Amino acid sequence: MAPIPSVEDLPHLANPLEDAKRTAAYRAVDENLNVETHKIIGIGSGSTVVYVAERIGQYLLDDKYTKFVSKFICIPTGFQSRKLILDNGLQLGSIEQHPVIDIAFDGADEVDANLQLIKGGGACQFQEKLVSTSSKLFIVVADYRKKSPHYLGTNWKQGVPIEVVPSAYVRVAHDLENLLGAKKAVVRQGGSAKAGPIVTDNNNFIIDADFGEIEDPKKLNIDIKLLVGVVETGLFIDNAEKAYFGNSDGSVEVQSN
Numbered sequence: 001m002a003p004i005p006s007v008e009d010l011p012h013l014a015n016p017l018e019d020a021k022r023t024a025a026y027r028a029v030d031e032n033l034n035v036e037t038h039k040i041i042g043i044g045s046g047s048t049v050v051y052v053a054e055r056i057g058q059y060l061l062d063d064k065y066t067k068f069v070s071k072f073i074c075i076p077t078g079f080q081s082r083k084l085i086l087d088n089g090l091q092l093g094s095i096e097q098h099p100v101i102d103i104a105f106d107g108a109d110e111v112d113a114n115l116q117l118i119k120g121g122g123a124c125q126f127q128e129k130l131v132s133t134s135s136k137l138f139i140v141v142a143d144y145r146k147k148s149p150h151y152l153g154t155n156w157k158q159g160v161p162i163e164v165v166p167s168a169y170v171r172v173a174h175d176l177e178n179l180l181g182a183k184k185a186v187v188r189q190g191g192s193a194k195a196g197p198i199v200t201d202n203n204n205f206i207i208d209a210d211f212g213e214i215e216d217p218k219k220l221n222i223d224i225k226l227l228v229g230v231v232e233t234g235l236f237i238d239n240a241e242k243a244y245f246g247n248s249d250g251s252v253e254v255q256s257n
């Protein structure tokens, strides 16, 4: 058993960007997780939420908190997330068993001034949105690159990730470009890791649709959802409560509505 290390005392990681992610994630857990009242915990996907799971694992190892954290049930958002939960000694549960979640933590690809998000850079947005919208509290953790200076689509240039049924990818790409005005809508390929499209944890494809700067993400989200063949968009609207951004100087900026 070991007491939780304070963020300030931690040795720097080799990569300053990882330091920024870790500081944001640790602060977000320390300031929002209530080990006595929270029990069902949503764990997102990506490289920043790794530090959320790590921090919660540190609470598990601290005598003061073990009796609470050992009773946590953590709800994953995909294969990587499940492994994060298990690797940190936490109890794994399912959203079928726990459709109401107390608090969820996850990363983001971009955050605008209204706390609207683009997510899905890692192709996990369907289960992430299922968990984040089933949670009473949803906290975003990110590094400084993710805070948009303006609209969504300003810094994140890869397009809005959209999960689609594989048989519908041609139709959805056509509709995104011809009905909704996407500059381009391209199926995400596996590159050198996999010949052909990547396949999500839900056995679907991802289309990345470039809409440039998105002035009205709420409307765009609805318009995309109405297209036949769309499973879920990477636009997370009116969902996040707060966002923690780790900066390269070790500071953390907190955005809330």
Ligand SMILES: O=C[C@H](O)[C@H](O)[C@H](O)COP(=O)(O)O
Pocket (backbone or CB within 6 Å): 044, 045, 046, 047, 048, 049, 106, 107, 108, 109, 118, 119, 120, 121, 122, 123, 124, 125, 128, 142
């Ligand atoms: O599909 C992946 C998720 O939406 C991630 O949370 C998002 O891409 C951010 O990932 P990272 O924390 O690695 O920047």
